[in-house]
Amino acid sequence: xxxxxxxxxxxxxxxxxxxxxxxxxxxxxxxxxxxxxxxxxxxxxxxxxxxxxxxxxxxxxxxxxxxxxxxxxxxxxxxxxxxxxxxxxxxxxxxxxxxxxxxxxxxxxxxxxxxxxxxxxxxxxxxxxxxxxxxxxxxxxxxxxxxxxxxxxxxxxxxxxxxxxxxxxxxxxxxxxxxxxxxxxxxxx
Amino acid sequence: xxxxxxxxxxxxxxxxxxxxxxxxxxxxxxxxxxxxxxxxxxxxxxxxxxxxxxxxxxxxxxxxxxxxxxxxxxxxxxxxxxxxxxxxxxxxxxxxxxxxxxxxxxxxxxxxxxxxxxxxxxxxxxxxxxxxxxxxxxxxxxxxxxxxxxxxxxxxxxxxxxxxxxxxxxxxxxxxxxxxxxxxxxxxx
Numbered sequence: 097x098x099x100x101x102x103x104x105x106x107x108x109x110x111x112x113x114x115x116x117x118x119x120x121x122x123x124x125x126x127x128x129x130x131x132x133x134x135x136x137x138x139x140x141x142x143x144x145x146x147x148x149x150x151x152x153x154x155x156x157x158x159x160x161x162x163x164x165x166x167x168x169x170x171x172x173x174x175x176x177x178x179x180x181x182x183x184x185x186x187x188x189x190x191x192x193x194x195x196x197x198x199x200x201x202x203x204x205x206x207x208x209x210x211x212x213x214x215x216x217x218x219x220x221x222x223x224x225x226x227x228x229x230x231x232x233x234x235x236x237x238x239x240x241x242x243x244x245x246x247x248x249x250x251x252x253x254x255x256x257x258x259x260x261x262x263x264x265x266x267x268x269x270x271x272x273x274x275x276x277x278x279x280x281x282x283x284x285x
Numbered sequence: 286x287x288x289x290x291x292x293x294x295x296x297x298x299x300x301x302x303x304x305x306x307x308x309x310x311x312x313x314x315x316x317x318x319x320x321x322x323x324x325x326x327x328x329x330x331x332x333x334x335x336x337x338x339x340x341x342x343x344x345x346x347x348x349x350x351x352x353x354x355x356x357x358x359x360x361x362x363x364x365x366x367x368x369x370x371x372x373x374x375x376x377x378x379x380x381x382x383x384x385x386x387x388x389x390x391x392x393x394x395x396x397x398x399x400x401x402x403x404x405x406x407x408x409x410x411x412x413x414x415x416x417x418x419x420x421x422x423x424x425x426x427x428x429x430x431x432x433x434x435x436x437x438x439x440x441x442x443x444x445x446x447x448x449x450x451x452x453x454x455x456x457x458x459x460x461x462x463x464x465x466x467x468x469x470x471x472x473x474x
Contacts, residue, residue: 107329108364116364120418127413127422131374135381137402140296143385145378147370152362159361164370166355168382172348173341175297175305175390181336181353183383183457185320189334190379191467192324193357194372196332198415201364213326219465224316226387226456229309233316236460242469255473263469267415268372271425275464276408278380280452283434284444 108204126153141169141176174223184237187272188217194268195242202262203248208255210248217242240272297393315342330358330365363412373426376461377406383457384431391451392437397444399437406431429461 103111120127130151137143148163149156168183170176181189192215203210219240225233246255263269292300309316319340326332337352338345357372359365370378381404392399408429414422435444452458 107331113364116362117416117418120413120416124413124419127411127416127418128409129412130407130409131371131377131426132408133370133374133377133381133406135378135385135404135406137385137389137399140389141386142296143382143402145381147374147378150360150374152360157360157362160367164374166370166375166378168378168386170386171339171341171346173305173346175302176386178349181322181355182320183379183386183455184460185322185336185339185353186355186375186379186382187457187460188320188322189324189336189355189357190372190375192322192334193332193375195469196324196326197330197357197359197365197372200326200329210326213332215324217322217324218319219321220317220319221456222316223318224309224313225459226454227306227309227316228454229306229316230313234459234463235454236456236458236463237320237465240465240467242467243472244469245472245474247474252473256471259469259471259473265415265417265424266372267410267425268376269425269467270414270423271373271376272460273464273467274423274425275462276426276429278429278431278458278462280384280431280433280448282445282448283432284441284448285434285436 105204105207106200106210108201110204113201113205138179141174141182142179143168184219184221188219188240190268191240191242191272192217194266195244195263198266199246199259199262202265203258206258208248208250208258210246212247213244215242215244294393294396295389295399297390299393302390302394330363330371331368332357373408373410377408377429379457380429380431380461381406383455384433384452387455388435388448388451391454392447395447397437397439397447399435401436402433404431404433
């Protein structure tokens with residue numbers, strides 16, 4: 097029982113984690129992943145993404161038995177009917193989720209038991225940009241602030257190290273801070 | 286009845302849209318918005334964001350009666366239990382949703398009736414980066430591909446123009462392609 101508790105830390109199976117890392121060291125070609133989302137417009141600002149399959153470890157992953165559905169919308173002031181968070185809010189969620197999971201995994205690897213990880217994210221934008229009213233304003237957020245509160249069984253300094261390492265390895269933090277090339281193709285009929 | 290149908294195009298109230306644009310031209314200080322997400326770790330790769338209030342048009346917007354909750358997770362191969370799309374997939378959803386809403390709003394403004402907007406997004410990453418195995422690989426996607434299929438009552442060339450303009454005004458497309466400064470604060474206990 098004690099052994100089982102040691103193996104699973106912060107809800108992460110550390111034996112599986114270290115096994116995955118060893119496998120990828122031996123066969124780095126298995127590290128190529130492709131994630132996907134399919135989106136369909138419903139009405140107005142309401143659209144929905146379905147997310148299920150992805151490519152991983154040399155083949156198509158079929159372990160998800162059903163697709164996830166995630167809805168987007170806009171509040172009334174941005175001409176929607178609140179059918180979901182708006183796209184910029186979804187981006188904040190993606191960033192919060194990735195930083196949090198990175199922190200939790202790093203803590204598990206470093207034998208730190210976490211009891212609480214909470215964050216508040218804020219992004220500022222001047223909508224004159226996205227509305228096409230004034231090109232001196234960019235379309236997206238000019239800046240994003242993330243405030244984490246982390247509790248666990250390690251000294252504050254150690255917890256800060258775990259957060260710093262999680263941030264340094266977060267996929268979405270990398271993308272949001274550095275950008276990604278995006279290719280858009282259009283089939284119009 | 287005809288007048289009502291003209292006013293609402295693609296589910297967007299164009300009278301409200303042009304009224305908002307006129308108001309912001311007269312009072313550009315109302316264009317400052319701040320969006321937020323609060324995230325809480327649940328267990329392992331499972332965490333949840335709640336999204337409700339935001340700052341807009343000179344004050345706190347309280348029109349949303351309840352918070353949205355959005356869950357994140359990881360599939361088994363990435364040590365999770367599929368409690369939601371993973372953070373990188375949520376980023377693809379944010380991008381798809383923003384491009385789609387931008388396209389729909391531009392079409393409404395330009396008197397184009399859309400009948401269908403669908404997209405498939407793919408992002409490629411080598412997880413050796415995020416797993417800390419090989420620094421030659423970045424943590425996030427190296428590239429994202431977006432394939433749109435758009436149908437409506439305008440010629441293909443016009444529909445392509447609408448997509449191009451929507452892309453040029455999309456907040457999340459701007460953020461994902463150009464990046465945003467992110468400040469992270471940590472309160473550790």
